Structure formats: structure tokens, C-alpha cells
Amino acid sequence: MSALATSDPEGPDPILLTLFANRFMSVAEAMGRSLQQTSISTNIKERLDFSCALFAPDGDLVANAPFIPIHLGSMSFAVKYQMKLYGDDLKEGDVLMTNSPHAGGSHLPDITIISPVFDPESKEIIFFTASRGHHADIGGILPGSMPPTSVNIFEEGAEIVSFKLVKEGTFDKEGLYEYMIDKPARYPGSSGCRNIRDVESDLKAQIAANHKGIQLIHQIVGDYGLKTVQGYMYHIRNNAERSVRNLLRDVAKKLGRNVLNAVDYLDDGSPICLRVEINVTDGSAVFDFEGTGCEVRGNLNSPISVVHSAVIYCMRAMLDLDIPLNAGCLIPLDIRIPSGSLLAPSRTAAVCGGNVLTSQRIVDVVLRAFHACAASQGCTNNLTFGAGGKRSDGRAIAGWGYYETIAGGSGAGPYWHGTSGVHTHITNTRIGDVELLERRYPVLVHTFGLRQGSAGAGEFLGGEGVIRELEFLEPLQVSILSERRTRAPYGLEGGTPGGLGRNTWIKQGREEDGEASEDGSLTTREINIGGKATIRMGKGDRLRIETPGGGGWGVPTGKKASKGDGDGVEHIKNWAARGSLAEREAAQAGF
Known part of the structure; x- marks a missing residue:
């Protein structure tokens, strides 16, 4: 009711x-x-x-x-x-x-x-x-x-x-x-x-x-x-319900149509498809994810509750009102998720990446359908390391684990630049403090700063990603769970995509591994470990994580406008008319 x-x-x-x-x-x-x-x-x-x-x-x-x-x-x-x-x-x-x-x-x-x-x-x-x-x-x-x-x-x-x-x-x-x-x-x-x-x-x-x-x-x-x-x-x-109904009516009016479509892909190629059909009479909408890829063997499957979280977040974020996020935001929406898809997986499917990674991609798809802004980094760059657990003989030993998510760039919009080095959309957590991290755990932080050149170009620039490089002071099991390593965060209205992320293992040479050169010196290698990996790192090994940047919005100065945004998605009328900031804000009123 x-x-x-x-x-x-x-x-x-x-x-x-x-x-x-x-x-x-x-x-x-x-x-x-x-x-x-x-x-x-x-x-x-x-x-x-x-x-x-x-x-x-x-x-x-x-x-x-x-x-x-x-x-x-x-x-x-x-x-x-x-x-x-x-x-x-x-x-x-x-x-x-x-x-x-x-x-x-x-x-x-x-x-x-x-x-x-x-x-x-x-x-x-x-x-x-x-x-x-x-x-x-x-x-x-x-x-x-x-x-x-x-x-x-x-x-x-x-x-x-x-x-x-x-x-x-x-x-x-x-x-x-x-x-x-x-x-x-x-x-x-x-x-x-x-x-x-x-x-x-x-x-x-x-x-x-x-x-x-x-x-x-x-x-x-x-x-x-x-x-x-x-x-x-x-x-x-x-009040929240009325606000969302008004938002949906305004979207249909401003875009000149009541059917919105968007698709984006996980790094493994799995599509996330969305068709939004708005009923302008009562301000309701059907969010249909038909066409989304099937359940995956890995852990990028997303529980149904997480899909609803991503949608309600997007609706609240697009409201230009100071109201609490609450259940009223979902009442006008009919969310349809195909059974057996990676958004409605089986009872025993792995889901740890679906919550932190696939949810980001769902947000990107919803915001793309509403033509609200370019893609943000689309990842949370989940880093874990620790020790202990079950040994090969079955005995359990006490241990510990550390987990953090790492910031990236946010996407640009019709009248704003993206923000550099921030947690975006669904995560909203802090990064592990360097001094605290080094005091509590056997690691040293070699680098933590903005990643120059990772932002998408455009009239409004995307945000820069970050570089975070850690050295491990004792052998540890280190894992990274990340996305946007093969498919870049999209730009809109002629803006270019943000930079891809990258995870690099800087491996110190060891004599027992046969990694000494002819003169007897030990070699150091840089190894791209991909978006999802777990490695037993030795003392002195380092992990460099370069996070994605945000996509740009609008045609970069000096370039001709294209008829599309570069990947086959129909070019949709810009929300903000070219002109002064006041004109842009007026064009965004109520959105």
C-alpha cells in the first residue's frame, strides 16, 4: 500500500x-x-x-x-x-x-x-x-x-x-x-x-x-x-514519494521522452542493462533490468537488496531537496530483475564483489539512463591483507585481517568538474590513515597521492584517481578486488572516459626463487596482477594500486562535437544549455 x-x-x-x-x-x-x-x-x-x-x-x-x-x-x-x-x-x-x-x-x-x-x-x-x-x-x-x-x-x-x-x-x-x-x-x-x-x-x-x-x-x-x-x-x-514522482515527471519533460535506456559492462564483459519507462500521469516508473548477464562463477553477483539500494541512492541523489533517504523514494518505482541474472543470483552464489563493485556499475547505468553525469571511477578498489587461518594440516591458527577501500575520481556533470581522490557513490568511507596503518600493521605506505592524467577530458573535467603503494614488512597474504581495469568510466556529451585502473606487484628478487642475475645481484620485477588477485607477498614486496579517474562532460575546448558519446549510445540533448553558470543552474532546477 x-x-x-x-x-x-x-x-x-x-x-x-x-x-x-x-x-x-x-x-x-x-x-x-x-x-x-x-x-x-x-x-x-x-x-x-x-x-x-x-x-x-x-x-x-x-x-x-x-x-x-x-x-x-x-x-x-x-x-x-x-x-x-x-x-x-x-x-x-x-x-x-x-x-x-x-x-x-x-x-x-x-x-x-x-x-x-x-x-x-x-x-x-x-x-x-x-x-x-x-x-x-x-x-x-x-x-x-x-x-x-x-x-x-x-x-x-x-x-x-x-x-x-x-x-x-x-x-x-x-x-x-x-x-x-x-x-x-x-x-x-x-x-x-x-x-x-x-x-x-x-x-x-x-x-x-x-x-x-x-x-x-x-x-x-x-x-x-x-x-x-x-x-x-x-x-x-x-514527502519523499511525492518528490520522486515530481522528479520522474520533470525528467520525461526535459528529455522529451518517457523511455530511457542504458547499458554498461563489467570487466569480464557481463552486461548490466536498464530500461526505464516513466508514467508521466502518476509520476511512477518501471526499472527493468532485462538483458543483464547471467550469474557469474566469480563473486560479482549482486543480491537483490543491493540493486534496490543502488536505485534508491540514485533517486535520492538526483533530488534537489534536503529530505531524508527513506522508503518513500522507492514507492513510485517498479524494479524488475530477471531471475538467474547476476543481479538475482542463486542461493549459494559468491557475492562479496557484487556488493562493492557491481553496485557501483548499477549506479553508473542508472545515472547514464537519466543522463545525469559522467561515470565516476566505478570501483571501490578493495584491498585486504592479513595472516592466520587454517593450515595445510587442518589446524587453525589465530591471525588478523585488514580491509580498506581506495578513492578515485568522480564524474563531471553539466556544470561541474569531477572531484579528485574521493570515495564515490555507494561507499562513502574513509581511507586507512597512513600513520595509524603503519603503527598497527606491518606495512609502509610509500606513495599516496593523486594520479595525474587519469581524469576524463571535456568542457568539464572528471576527477583524478589516486596512487597508493604499500610495502609489506613481513610475508602476508594480500588480495585486491577491483573493477574498471579493462573498461573505462564513460564520458558524456563528447567528454572522454576516465583512465583505467591498474594493480602492479613490485616483486623483490630472491635467491631461493632463482631470481639472481649473472653478477649475483637480485632483480626487481613489476607484474600486472589484473583486477582480481590474491598473492602471498614476501618481505619487501610492494603493491601499487592506481585507481580509475572520472569521465569528462562536454566537448573539450577546440574539438568538434560528435553525434554520440563514442560507444553507440544515442546522443541525448544536454541537460544544461551552453551559457553562464546561472543558466546552467536554471536548466538543472528540480533535477
Whole structure:
């Protein structure tokens, strides 16, 4: 049922609408501050790879702070799955834990903690608070739990469909250890969590963050009453729904047509196709991904919840309004995903790359269909390294894992240049701090700076990618999971593509490997390892990661305009008329 159907016929007070939107967002922000302050891992405390949000009693997203976009759209799927699973069997003090893509998860390292909020009088659930954090190691075949070579979900670590981590206020440590250590290790070649103490501590921080949200919700209800609070919860969703409907009507009017098409390809050649058909009468749209490639043997398959996250992110990003990202943004959309495709894979398909890489490509395809801007780097450049796990004799040894995503260039638009060296679209995390990285882990950062010449050219330039080169001070298992190494981020309106990324292993010669030259000196080799690789690097070896740049927009000065953007996509009328910045802003009004 549309949220509009539940609205007050008299309409909301605009002042209270803004007030409640900000109060709900402040709950999520306070949850995030609590999680950052009480966590201990580099991933959550320093890189801020987490999200917190508030959900309606039916599981719909109400409000969030600006955390990780790919988490926020899919967390609603996780909440609704648990509601369906438990029904009325949830009690005050219960806390649920899940990470399964089958149950609304993104990929396995992203563990979601869900807490119901009960009304003290009626004892009914009036809200849910939830937090999702990326944990550096949850087991699997490689340290960091982001194996570039995984071909099924069992190789990626612990999968939890549903687990009552806290039952009526009692923390289930034994059950946690069974899920995180014992079960993943049963799969051949796989290990359990290599550093369970850090994971346990961060999970407790997530529980505390959820509890902070519960306290603040009760405070808001105490100030205004439950009826008013929940009434404005629906009004906020209605406002988002109306905004998206107006956006879709404006797009059809400005482009002069109501059918939009776009296609882009993963580095392995798998297509992601999208056809958007807008109904200008009611402001709805069908997003049809028919024609997208079949499930892949690797890990670039994307859970359905992640597809919805990417779409809701794009719709919210194109809105020229300051409203919370919430479920209302999806109500006007009918998202159709072909079964068996890489966007709706089988139950056991590997997905760790689908969440962080394929989702970026989905965003690129949606923004291309709407002709909103050139492609950003289209990658998150996932670097993991660590030690420990299961030995060849089957014995498990304690270890650790580190994970980070690396920035690149953003795409240019009708009246703006792209930004250099930023995390784009679905990731929104920090890079690992150099001093902290070198203090906590056996690595040295040789280079970290902008990659000159990687930006797409045009009237408006794309952003530059970055170069990050690390030296390893002891033998470690090092993995890279990346895209845009063979297919460049596209430019639009005559702008050129951004530069391709590249991953290079700088291997130090060793006598035992027969790598000495005739005079006895050891040689150093540079080896292109491709976009997805895992390598046992020796002491002194280095990895140089060069990330993609963003695409350019518009014909570069001094060049003739072409009839297309270089890859067979029909040339669409420019959103912004050539002229002053004011004219460009006017052309973009409402978009």
C-alpha cells in the first residue's frame, strides 16, 4: 500500500515535518557517534565503514544519517526478513544478528544488528533501530573475508541468516562463537573468524548504538506522543514519494521522452542493462533490468537488496531537496530483475564483489539512463591483507585481517568538474590513515597521492584517481578486488572516459626463487596482477594500486562535437544549455 494512503487528509504542518525529519535523522546520527566511540576496529572506528538507521514497525526505512548508501537501502530488506521469520516472537531486550544476502544482507563482512523498540504501555513494536558494520575478518578462505577468487558463498566466511545475539537482555557468547568460528571452518579450505575478540567487541558496540537509538526514540515519543510521532513518520515517507514522482515527471519533460535506456559492462564483459519507462500521469516508473548477464562463477553477483539500494541512492541523489533517504523514494518505482541474472543470483552464489563493485556499475547505468553525469571511477578498489587461518594440516591458527577501500575520481556533470581522490557513490568511507596503518600493521605506505592524467577530458573535467603503494614488512597474504581495469568510466556529451585502473606487484628478487642475475645481484620485477588477485607477498614486496579517474562532460575546448558519446549510445540533448553558470543552474532546477 502506498504511504500516501495513510496520510492525514489535512496534511502535515510544514514546520513539524522539517522538525521530525531532523529529529529522526538525529537519532541515527547519535547512534553512529556511539558506534564509532565504542568500537575498536580500524574498519569501524577509523574508516567509518558502518551505517545506522531507524525503521518503521513494518520494516520500512524512516530516516538515516549520511552513512554508507549501499547499506541503507538494503537494511530494510534485512529488518523485514527478520520480522517475517520471528512474527510475534520478539521480546523486549532481544537483539537480532544477520549478514546473509539471502536475508537482506549485502555481503558477509557487513553484519546487521537489529533491535525492536517496544511501547512501554501497549508492549507493541513501534520502531526498529539497526546498525550495519563491516567487520575486517569473519572467516573464509583468505584473511579479510573479501577473497577475489571466491566462487561460492561458503568461501567468503560465516553466513548468518538469523541469530538472537541477545535474548531478553542476555548475550549469547557461545552461540556467537559457534556461528563465527566453528561453522565457517567446516567448509574445505576455509577458516573461522581469525580475530573473534575484535568482532565480538564491535558487535557489542553495535548493540549499544541500537540501544542509544531506542532511548532517543522513547524521548521523542515522550515529548510528542506516539500518535503524532508515527503520523509524521508517514508524512516524511509521503514527502519523499511525492518528490520522486515530481522528479520522474520533470525528467520525461526535459528529455522529451518517457523511455530511457542504458547499458554498461563489467570487466569480464557481463552486461548490466536498464530500461526505464516513466508514467508521466502518476509520476511512477518501471526499472527493468532485462538483458543483464547471467550469474557469474566469480563473486560479482549482486543480491537483490543491493540493486534496490543502488536505485534508491540514485533517486535520492538526483533530488534537489534536503529530505531524508527513506522508503518513500522507492514507492513510485517498479524494479524488475530477471531471475538467474547476476543481479538475482542463486542461493549459494559468491557475492562479496557484487556488493562493492557491481553496485557501483548499477549506479553508473542508472545515472547514464537519466543522463545525469559522467561515470565516476566505478570501483571501490578493495584491498585486504592479513595472516592466520587454517593450515595445510587442518589446524587453525589465530591471525588478523585488514580491509580498506581506495578513492578515485568522480564524474563531471553539466556544470561541474569531477572531484579528485574521493570515495564515490555507494561507499562513502574513509581511507586507512597512513600513520595509524603503519603503527598497527606491518606495512609502509610509500606513495599516496593523486594520479595525474587519469581524469576524463571535456568542457568539464572528471576527477583524478589516486596512487597508493604499500610495502609489506613481513610475508602476508594480500588480495585486491577491483573493477574498471579493462573498461573505462564513460564520458558524456563528447567528454572522454576516465583512465583505467591498474594493480602492479613490485616483486623483490630472491635467491631461493632463482631470481639472481649473472653478477649475483637480485632483480626487481613489476607484474600486472589484473583486477582480481590474491598473492602471498614476501618481505619487501610492494603493491601499487592506481585507481580509475572520472569521465569528462562536454566537448573539450577546440574539438568538434560528435553525434554520440563514442560507444553507440544515442546522443541525448544536454541537460544544461551552453551559457553562464546561472543558466546552467536554471536548466538543472528540480533535477
